[in-house]
Each structure stands twice: as structure tokens, then as C-alpha cells.
Amino acid sequence: MTLELALVIAALLFLAGIALILLRRNLIFLLLGMELLFNAAMVIALVGGARWHSSTGQVLVVFIMALSGAALALTLALLLRVKQELGGDTVDALRHLREEADE
Amino acid sequence: MIVLLVLLLALIVLMTSAALLVVRDPMHGAVNLGISLLALSILFLVLGAPFVAALEVMLYVGAILVLFLFAIMLLRTPVQPEPEARWRPGFWWPGMLVVLLAAVLIILFTRRPLFLAVIREIGPAMIGRALFGPYLWLTEAVALLLFAVIGAVLAIQRREDHDA
Numbered sequence: 001m002t003l004e005l006a007l008v009i010a011a012l013l014f015l016a017g018i019a020l021i022l023l024r025r026n027l028i029f030l031l032l033g034m035e036l037l038f039n040a041a042m043v044i045a046l047v048g049g050a051r052w053h054s055s056t057g058q059v060l061v062v063f064i065m066a067l068s069g070a071a072l073a074l075t076l077a078l079l080l081r082v083k084q085e086l087g088g089d090t091v092d093a094l095r096h097l098r099e100e101a102d103e
Numbered sequence: 104m105i106v107l108l109v110l111l112l113a114l115i116v117l118m119t120s121a122a123l124l125v126v127r128d129p130m131h132g133a134v135n136l137g138i139s140l141l142a143l144s145i146l147f148l149v150l151g152a153p154f155v156a157a158l159e160v161m162l163y164v165g166a167i168l169v170l171f172l173f174a175i176m177l178l179r180t181p182v183q184p185e186p187e188a189r190w191r192p193g194f195w196w197p198g199m200l201v202v203l204l205a206a207v208l209i210i211l212f213t214r215r216p217l218f219l220a221v222i223r224e225i226g227p228a229m230i231g232r233a234l235f236g237p238y239l240w241l242t243e244a245v246a247l248l249l250f251a252v253i254g255a256v257l258a259i260q261r262r263e264d265h266d267a
Contacts, residue, residue: 001106002105002106002109002149002150002221002222003150005106005109005110005113006109006146006149006150008113009109009112009113009116009143009146012113012116012117012120013116013120013139013143015120016116016120016121016123016124019124020123020124023124024124026129028129028132028133028171028174028175028178029123029129029132031171032123032132032133032136032171033123035136035163035167036120036123036136036139039139039140039143039163042143042147042155043143043146043147046147046150046152046155047150049150049151049152049225050150050151050152050222053223053225054225055225055229055230055233056233057152058152058154058155058225058230059230059233059234059238061152061155061158062155062158062230062234063241063245065158065159065162065163066245066248066249067245067248068167069162069166069167069249070248070249070252072167072170073170073252073256074252074255074256074259076170076171076174077255077256077259077260078259079174079178080174080177080178080260081259081260083177083178089178
């Protein structure tokens with residue numbers, strides 16, 4: 001019962017992350033949604049590890065943490081650069097960049 | 104009792120995720136994400152992973168969230184005067200979240216042996232043995248990746264043309 005409820009929590013996190021990425025315009029919220037997606041994957045890996053009593057689930061979670069940290073550092077640096085170059089921190093600033101490139 | 108605890112955690116995650124969808128200030132979003140991550144670390148403890156629970160608090164709440172806070176503070180434009188159109192006056196939202204987290208912690212620490220009977224723990228020793236045993240090359244690859252990220256961030260932030 002606990003494992004099923006944990007899977008429900010993972011589904012909630014995944015839905016919230018997808019909704020954040022699709023609905024919000026601020027890039028910071030997009031990155032927060034990405035973190036929620038990584039956390040949903042971590043919950044699922046831990047549920048698998050607890051179900052079969054294996055340490056592989058936790059090892060996978062440690063690697064996911066390192067990967068999400070690396071991805072977040074890169075994207076935050078890109079976000080600061082976007083703010084410097086384009087003067088906005090929303091998705092609209094990036095769309096503006098594409099229109100300029102097309103012309 | 105363990106089902107009640109996990110249901111409370113699901114409630115906290117649902118509330119903070121819903122708040123993430125509607126808050127306007129990125130700082131409020133970061134705080135809500137922090138509460139969500141704390142609830143998730145308790146969930147990891149319940150799932151029999153104390154090492155990952157500690158890592159969640161140290162890495163996510165301690166490092167990644169602080170990274171978000173730095174980015175938000177660097178991104179904040181000082182010119183817009185914020186017309187004070189806050190439709191949520193007061194502190195009832197974080198207060199409610201804190202009360203829920205406190206309830207979860209009380210349940211957790213009073214009924215801990217009962218939980219350990221349901222799901223057996225896998226301690227840090229087994230994880231370390233797996234990380235530096237069969238997964239040694241993967242661990243080293245991740246270390247190399249994190250080192251490369253430092254270089255990539257420096258390359259992104261480098262400016263050639265102006266105010267060098």
C-alpha cells in the first residue's frame with residue numbers, strides 16, 4: 001500500500017512538473033518544473049529498490065541527483081546569460097531571439 | 104499509520120505543486136519547492152533509504168535550492184516597483200505547510216520502529232559498497248561530468264566583446 005501511494009506521489013510530481021513546463025512563462029519556473037520531473041524519477045527508482053530490496057535503486061537515485069545538479073548548473077548559467085543578452089527571463093525573450101534569427 | 108503518513112506527504116506535495124502553478128514571485132516558488140523537497144526526503148526515509156533522504160536534504164535543499172535563490176536574486180530587476188497586488192495577504196500558507204510538516208515529523212519519530220517493520224532499510228554501507236564496487240566506472244564518469252560542467256559554466260559566462 002505504501003509503495004502504491006509513493007507511486008501516486010511520483011505521478012503527482014510528474015504532472016506538476018509537466019504543467020509547470022507547459023504553462024508558466026517564467027524560465028525560473030520552467031527549471032523548477034524540471035527539478036520536479038527529476039524528483040518523480042527518483043521516487044520511482046526508490047520504490048523499485050524498496051520493492052525488490054535492492055540497493056540498485058538508491059545507486060540510481062544518487063546518479064540522478066548528480067545529473068540533475070549538472071543540468072541545473074548549466075541551465076542556470078544559460079538563464080543568466082539570456083537575461084544579460086536579451087533582457088528578459090521569460091519564454092517570450094527566447095521567442096524574440098528566434099524571430100531575429102529568422103529575419 | 105504509515106499509510107496516513109504517506110497520505111499526508113502526498114497532500115503536502117499536492118499543495119506545494121499547486122502553489123508552484125499559481126504563485127507570481129519566483130521566490131515564493133522556490134520556497135514551495137523547498138517544502139516539497141523536504142516532504143520528499145521524509146518519503147525517502149519511509150521507503151527505506153536513509154542515505155538518499157540525507158542526500159536529498161543536503162544536495163537539493165542545501166545546494167540546488169540555494170542555487171535557485173542566487174539565480175532569482177541575480178535576475179530580479181530592481182526597477183519595477185511591484186504594485187502590491189497581492190491577493191494572498193499574510194502568512195497562512197507557509198504556516199499551514201509548516202504545521203503539516205511538523206505533524207509528519209511527529210508521526211515519523213514516534214512510530215519509527217513500526218515503519219522499519221514494514222519496509223526494511225538499506226543503509227549507506229551497502230550503497231557505498233555498490234558505488235565503489237560494480238559501479239566504480241560510472242561514479243568516476245559522473246565525477247568527470249561534474250568537472251566538465253564547471254568548464255561549461257565558465258565558457259557560458261565568458262564575454263569576449265564587451266567590458267572585458
